[in-house]
Amino acid sequence: MTKETYDVLIIGSGASGGMAAYTLTQKGIKCLMLEAGPLVDFNRQRTLKPVYELPYRGMGKPGKLPRVFQANEFNASQWVDETDVPYTHDPKEPYNWVRIRMLGGKSLFWARMSYRLSDYEFKGKDHDGFGENWPISYAELAPFYDRVEPIFRVSGRKEGLPQLPDGIFVEDTSPDAGALNRFRDAGKSLNLTVTKIRRSLGDGQFASSYNLLLPAAQATGNLTIVPNAVVRDITTDKKTGLVNGVNYVDRQSGRALHAKAKVVVVGASCLESTRILLNSNIANSSGVLGHYLHDQFYISNGVQAVVPEAKGGNAPRGLMGGSGYLPRFRNLKTKEKNFIRGYATDLNPSGTPDAKYFGTWGTELQKQLDEHRGAAFGTTIMGEVLPRFENYVKLDPKVTDKWGIPVLNFHCRYSDNEFNMAKDAVATISNICNDAGFKVLHGNDKMFPPGHSIHELGTCRMGDDPKKSVLNKWNQSHDIKNLFVVDGSSFVTGGAQNPTLTILALTMRASEYLAEQLRKGDL
Amino acid sequence: MKRRRFIQTVAAAPAIAIPATAPAAQPATQRPPAEAPKFELSPLDAVGDTTPRFFSAAQLATLRKLSDVLMPPLNGMPGALEAGAPEFLDFLIGASAADRKQLYKNGLDTLQTQAQKKFGKAFADLNETQVGELLAPLKKPWTYEPPADPFARFLREVKADVRTATINSREYSTAGSAGRRGGGVGQYWYPID
Numbered sequence: 001m002t003k004e005t006y007d008v009l010i011i012g013s014g015a016s017g018g019m020a021a022y023t024l025t026q027k028g029i030k031c032l033m034l035e036a037g038p039l040v041d042f043n044r045q046r047t048l049k050p051v052y053e054l055p056y057r058g059m060g061k062p063g064k065l066p067r068v069f070q071a072n073e074f075n076a077s078q079w080v081d082e083t084d085v086p087y088t089h090d091p092k093e094p095y096n097w098v099r100i101r102m103l104g105g106k107s108l109f110w111a112r113m114s115y116r117l118s119d120y121e122f123k124g125k126d127h128d129g130f131g132e133n134w135p136i137s138y139a140e141l142a143p144f145y146d147r148v149e150p151i152f153r154v155s156g157r158k159e160g161l162p163q164l165p166d167g168i169f170v171e172d173t174s175p176d177a178g179a180l181n182r183f184r185d186a187g188k189s190l191n192l193t194v195t196k197i198r199r200s201l202g203d204g205q206f207a208s209s210y211n212l213l214l215p216a217a218q219a220t221g222n223l224t225i226v227p228n229a230v231v232r233d234i235t236t237d238k239k240t241g242l243v244n245g246v247n248y249v250d251r252q253s254g255r256a257l258h259a260k261a262k263v264v265v266v267g268a269s270c271l272e273s274t275r276i277l278l279n280s281n282i283a284n285s286s287g288v289l290g291h292y293l294h295d296q297f298y299i300s301n302g303v304q305a306v307v308p309e310a311k312g313g314n315a316p317r318g319l320m321g322g323s324g325y326l327p328r329f330r331n332l333k334t335k336e337k338n339f340i341r342g343y344a345t346d347l348n349p350s351g352t353p354d355a356k357y358f359g360t361w362g363t364e365l366q367k368q369l370d371e372h373r374g375a376a377f378g379t380t381i382m383g384e385v386l387p388r389f390e391n392y393v394k395l396d397p398k399v400t401d402k403w404g405i406p407v408l409n410f411h412c413r414y415s416d417n418e419f420n421m422a423k424d425a426v427a428t429i430s431n432i433c434n435d436a437g438f439k440v441l442h443g444n445d446k447m448f449p450p451g452h453s454i455h456e457l458g459t460c461r462m463g464d465d466p467k468k469s470v471l472n473k474w475n476q477s478h479d480i481k482n483l484f485v486v487d488g489s490s491f492v493t494g495g496a497q498n499p500t501l502t503i504l505a506l507t508m509r510a511s512e513y514l515a516e517q518l519r520k521g522d523l
Numbered sequence: 524m525k526r527r528r529f530i531q532t533v534a535a536a537p538a539i540a541i542p543a544t545a546p547a548a549q550p551a552t553q554r555p556p557a558e559a560p561k562f563e564l565s566p567l568d569a570v571g572d573t574t575p576r577f578f579s580a581a582q583l584a585t586l587r588k589l590s591d592v593l594m595p596p597l598n599g600m601p602g603a604l605e606a607g608a609p610e611f612l613d614f615l616i617g618a619s620a621a622d623r624k625q626l627y628k629n630g631l632d633t634l635q636t637q638a639q640k641k642f643g644k645a646f647a648d649l650n651e652t653q654v655g656e657l658l659a660p661l662k663k664p665w666t667y668e669p670p671a672d673p674f675a676r677f678l679r680e681v682k683a684d685v686r687t688a689t690i691n692s693r694e695y696s697t698a699g700s701a702g703r704r705g706g707g708v709g710q711y712w713y714p715i716d
Contacts, residue, residue, distance in 0.1 A: 038715060045713055051706035052693040053566050057611060058706050059687055062619040077712035102715075252716070355686060356679075359662040361593045446667040 006032040006224070007518065009246060009261035011231050011276065014105020015500050016267030016487040016507045018209025018217070019148075023511035025222035026263075029518060032259060033250055034229035036268070037101030040108075049074070067337050068094045069452060073183070075263075078102075084402045089410040096451040097271065097410070103227050104210030105269060106454065112200040112207050114154040115497035116145050116165045120332070124493050128331065128340045131387055134492040135464045135473035138165065144505035152207050154501070156198035158340065159383045163342075164195075164327040164497070172196040178319040179307050179349035179377055179438075187438035190428070192329040194347065204321055228252055232484070233280040234264055241281070243483045249403045263482045263514065267507065270488040271393060274459040275408050277470075277485070278395050283460075289470050290394055292387040292458040293410075294494055295420050297447040302345075302381040303429045304353055305438040310375035320349045320374060328384075328496050330424070338420035343383035344496040345429060351376045357441045377438055381425045384496045385450070386417050387458050412450045422447055455499050460489035475510035482523045486510050568693045573610035577617030577624075581645075583609065586681075588647040589634065592654050593685045599698070603685050606692035612684055623680075629644040630677025 008024055010017050013035040024031050051058040054073045065071040067080050080099035089095050100106050120127060120135040122141075142165070149168040156169040176184075176194065184194040200207035217223045228251035235258065237244045245260040266273045274290055277283050310320050328342035351375045358368040396409035426445040433440050463469025466478035475490050477483040486507040488499050517523045575583055586609045596602035603609065616627045634657060638646035642653050649657075660675035661682060670677045689695055691706035 038716070045715065046710045047713070048708050049711040050693075050696055050708050052568065053690045054711065056615060057691040058709075059615060059684070059691070062615065062623070072709075074709040074711050077714045108624045109569055208690050356665045356683065359664060361658065361661060361682060362595050363597060366597050442665060 003260065004030075005245075005260040005262065006030050007261065008032070008263045008265055008514070009034065010265045010267060011246065011258060011489070012036075012105060012266070012268035012272070013103050013214065013225070014209055014269060015107045015110075016269075017105070017265070018107065019504050019507040020265045020267055020484075020486055021217040021223050021513045022213040023508050023514055025217040025220040027512075027515040028220075029222060029515055031217070032221050032258070032261060033223060033225045034231055034246065035101075035103050035105075035225065035227045036230045036251065036272075037103065037105075037227065038251070039103040039225075039227045045077075057410075058082070067094070067449075068098050069096065069448065070098060070454075077318040085407065086399055086401060087408045087410060088396045088399055089412075093408040093411060093413050094357075094449040095412050096449045097273070097408075097456070098451065099269065101483075103225065104208045104214070107208040108210055110208075110454075110500055111498070112152075112205075113498035114149070114152060114156075114167075114198050114200045114501040116167055117141075117495050117497055117502050118163050118165050119329070120163050121493050121495040121497075124341070128335075130340055132461075132463060132468065132492055135462055135469075141502070141509065144509045145501065148501060148504045148508060151212055152200035152501075152504070153323045154198055154200050154204055155196070157196040159193055159195050161193060161327055161387055163329075163332055167198070169198070170201060174322065174323060175318065176324045177349050178316070179310070179436075180322070180324040180347060182436040182438075183324075183347060183377075183432060185499050187432040190329055190432075192326060194324045194326055197323050197325050197346070219431035220307075229257075229367055230403050230405070231268065231276055232306045232403070233276060234266075234282060235280075236282060236480070241480065243412050243480055248406075251403075254403055263410050263484070263518065265511075265514070266483070266485045267308045267487045270456040271408060272458060273485055273487055273489045274393060275395075275406075277407055277460065278393075283479050283483060283485075285479050286467055286470055288389070288461065288468060290459050291389050292461050292492075293391040293393060293412050293450075293456065294385040294387040294458045294491075295450060295455045296453045296496055296498075297381075297383045297385055297414060297420060297422065297450070297492060298453045299377050299381040299383075299444060299447050301354075301442065302422070302426050302444055303433060303440060304357055304442040305377040305379075305430075305433040306353060306372055306375045307349060307377050307438050308375070310349075311371055312371070313374040315374055322350070330421075336424065339417045339424065341384040341386065341417070341421070342423045342496060343381055343421055345382065345425065346380040348378040348380075349376070350374070351378065351442055363488075375431065375507065379429055381422065381429070382453065382496050382498075383418060383421045383425065383447075384494060386415060386492075387461070387493055388415065391450075393459060414447065414450060419445075419446070448517070455488070455494065457488045457491040457494045457499060460485050461492050462490045463492065474513040475506060476513075484510055526616060568607070573607055573614055575610050575613040577613045578628070578631065581635060582628060583613060583646045584645070585631045586612065587636050588649070588654075589631075589681060590656070590685045590689075592651070593682055594689045601692075601698050603689045603691070606689040606694045608685050608688035608692065611688045611692070612681075615684075615688070619648045624676050626673060626680065630674055630681065633674050633677075 007030045010033045058073045060073045119138045125133045155172045157172050158166040229248045231249040236243050243264045324347040326345040330342035352373045391412040393408045395406045399407045422445040426443045430440050460470045462471040475484050475486050590603035590609045594603035634646045661678050
C-alpha cells in the first residue's frame with residue numbers, strides 16, 4: 001500500500017509546529033502534522049470541582065509528578081506523566097523537564113508573556129565576548145516579529161528600550177499601580193524602567209496554536225493533522241542522505257507506522273526535537289547536537305515585600321493591583337564585576353504574603369495574615385543562563401519510554417555566573433523595595449532547578465559555522481538540506497525574555513525560506 | 524455544621540433505554556430518547572469520618588494536639604480538628620514515600636519525648652507556653668532550602684500541611700458566612716485516555 005508523500009511533514013503542533021503549518025499551507029504546500037498527544041475536548045476533559053472533592057484535598061497524590069512544580073491535584077492529568085516518558089539525571093544535578101502532549105502543545109497553557117529579543121542577545125558575544133553570536137541580527141528578525149504580534153494580539157506599552165524592543169502592540173494604557181511607580185522612582189539611580197507585562201491576548205485570553213494557527217492552516221485544505229502519533233525517528237534515503245519520512249507509533253496501541261515526505265520540519269519542543277534527532281542518528285557532524293542546553297533561571301518571590309500603606313486590606317485607591325515588568329538593566333552600558341548578561345523581574349503588588357513567611361502559628365499567625373492582607377509586593381526573578389557546552393542531553397542507553405523509544409539523560413547545572421546574578425538580583429531589588437518604603441519580609445537567591453521555567457533552549461543551535469552548530473541561519477540542518485528544526489532548540493542564547501514570541505518569528509521566517517526553496521526545486 | 528448537597532448529572536450516553544412496564548402495550552411508533560436521570564449525590568466526607576490507620580495512637584494524639592495549636596478555630600471558621608486535618612494527614616502521610624513517613628513519625632515521637640523530658644507530661648497535655656517552647660524552631664525565618672535538622676524540617680512541613688488540609692476541607696469551605704474562603708473551586712482535569 002503506497003500512501004501519499006507529503007511536501008512537508010511537521011512534527012509537533014505547538015507554537016513552532018503550528019506556525020510552520022500556518023505559513024506553509026498558505027503558500028499551497030501540502031503538510032502532514034504528527035502530534036504525539038490527543039486532540040482534547042476541553043468541555044469533556046475538564047470540570048469545575050471544589051477542592052475538598054479531590055481525593056487528596058488538593059494536596060496531590062503522593063509521588064505524582066514530583067519534578068513538575070507547576071502541577072497540582074486539579075491539573076495533574078494535563079502534564080506528561082514521567083512514568084510514561086521518563087528521563088534520567090544524576091540526583092545531584094536535578095532537572096525539571098515539564099512537558100505537555102496534546103494538539104496545541106504547551107501553547108495551550110503558556111503564560112502568554114511575549115517579549116522580543118534584542119541585539120544584546122543576538123550579538124551577545126560582540127558585547128561581552130562570551131559564547132557565540134546568533135547568525136542573524138535583530139534587524140533580520142524584526143519584520144517577522146511585526147507579523148506575529150498582530151496574530152497573537154500582543155498588548156504592551158512602548159518604551160523605546162534597546163534591550164527590549166517595542167512591538168506592534170495592542171496598546172496598554174491602563175495606569176500603573178502607585179506601588180509600581182514608587183518602586184520605579186526608588187530605582188532611578190539604576191536607570192531602570194518598569195513597563196507593562198507584554199502578553200498575547202489572542203482570542204478571549206486564549207492565544208494558542210490551537211485557536212490562532214491550526215484552524216487557519218487547515219482551512220486552506222493543505223493540512224492533515226494526525227494526533228496520537230509518537231515519532232520514534234526520522235528516516236533517510238541511503239542513496240541521497242536526505243530525510244524522507246518518519247517512523248512513528250500509535251500512542252494508544254503501540255502499532256508502528258511510517259509516513260513519507262519531501263521535507264521534515266521538527267517542532268516537537270526543544271528537547272523532544274533533539275531526542276528525535278539523536279534517536280535518528282542524523283544532523284550531528286558538528287558534535288554539538290544536545291549541547292549548550294540553557295533556559296532562564298526562575299526565583300519565585302526572590303524578594304517578598306509588603307507595602308505598609310496597604311496593610312489590612314486598606315490600600316488607597318490605585319496603590320495596589322495589576323503587575324509590572326522590570327526589563328534587564330544590568331550590563332547594558334556598564335559592566336558588573338561578578339557576572340555578565342542580566343535578569344528581568346515580574347512585579348506583583350497584590351495579595352497577602354504566604355503564611356510561611358511569618359515565624360509563628362495559630363492565633364498569632366492569623367493576626368499577622370490579617371494585618372498584611374492585600375499588602376504583598378511579590379517579585380519573580382528571571383535570569384539569563386549562559387549556554388555552555390558542558391550542559392547537555394544525550395540518549396540514556398538503558399532506559400526507554402512506554403513505546404520503547406530511548407529517553408534523554410541530562411547533565412545540567414547552573415554556574416557561578418547565574419548564582420552571582422541571582423545574588424545581585426535579590427540584593428538590588430531588596431534595596432529598591434526598602435528605598436521605596438516597603439518592608440522586605442524575605443529574600444531568597446536560591447533558584448528552582450534547571451528546566452523549571454519551561455523555557456528549555458539550545459541543544460540544536462544555529463550558526464554560520466557547521467563545525468560549531470547544527471542549523472544554519474534558516475533553521476536548516478547544515479548536514480541535511482531538507483531537514484529543519486524550528487523550536488527553542490535552535491536558540492544560541494536566550495536572554496531573560498520568555499522565548500515563545502521569538503520561536504514564532506523564527507519559524508515564520510524559516511518556513512518562508514523553506515517554501516521558496518521548495519518552489520525553486522532546491523530541496 | 525452545614526451540609527451542601529450537589530446535583531450531579533450522569534453524563535453518560537444521551538439515550539438510555541427505560542424498561543417498559545407494560546410490554547404488551549408498546550406503541551408502534553418509536554419513543555424519543557429519554558433524558559439521563561439526575562441523582563443527588565453527596566461527597567465522601569459529608570457522611571463519614573476518616574479512619575486513622577497509619578500513625579500509632581500516641582503519635583496521632585500528638586498530631587491532634589499539634590494540629591489544634593497550629594490551626595485553632597478562629598473567627599467563626601473551623602480549626603484543624605473540626606476539619607479532620609489530623610486524620611486526613613494520617614491517610615496522606617501513610618500513602619507517601621518512606622522518607623516523608625519517617626520524617627513525620629520521628630517528628631511526632633520527638634515532640635512526645637521532649638514533652639516528657641522537659642515537662643514530665645505527654646505532649647497532648649502541655650499548656651500553650653510549654654508547646655510554644657517546643658515549637659521554637661518555627662520562629663526562624665523561612666528559607667527556600669529546608670532546614671538541615673529533621674525536627675525543624677518536620678515542624679515546617681506539618682505547619683504547612685495542617686494549614687492546607689484544614690483550609691481545603693469541606694468543613695472550612697462550607698463554614699458560615701465569615702467571608703473567608705477555603706481552597707475554592709478549580710478546573711479539574713480528568714485522566715486522558
